[in-house]
Amino acid sequence: NAGVTQTPKFQVLKTGQSMTLQCAQDMNHEYMSWYRQDPGMGLRLIHYSVGAGITDQGEVPNGYNVSRSTTEDFPLRLLSAAPSQTSVYFCASSTLDSSGGYNEQFFGPGTRLTVL
């Protein structure tokens, strides 16, 4: 199993450009999520999904869109990049406990994004 994969590893954008960060997992996990990691602020949840066709907002969703057309993929779209979106982005996935309990989240290697 490759686990959780993310592409690209690094990206530089100009203000106003759009792009998609890719995330895929091969563990048949129902739950997938996107975080951004900023110095002094830890990891903050952007969007998450509990299954194909179902997405919801996290703490910091503004400026980002997601979709979940398949169980495996959960792309994150930046509609019009801004310098404030310079960050390291992490994708994570997990199974979902049918009783609502928590299962360990597995993280991808991250994408380092710089917006000029």
Added chain:
Amino acid sequence: AQRVTQPEKLLSVFKGAPVELKCNYSYSGSPELFWYVQYSRQRLQLLLRHISRESIKGFTADLNKGETSFHLKKPFAQEEDSAMYYCALIVGATNKLIFGTGTLLAVQP
């Protein structure tokens, strides 16, 4: 509001010294807390969860509901423990994790 606080950005200790990484939380429901670790050039990974009451790599953490704390402890630090440590709180039944700001543990030889 739900919140996880890690007051120390950096904790530097010598090899063999005891380690305590502090974590406090704010949550109105029944808390479920975790410690995640990120070693240099590696992915973020789960270290331990309070509900398991286990010791991983010599680390333990006890949930203290009275003090709303979940401090991570190890009696004798090793150089390979050097990493970024994040305390996290699960919110609701949707697997949403709220992370603290992290503490960088540096173990000196």
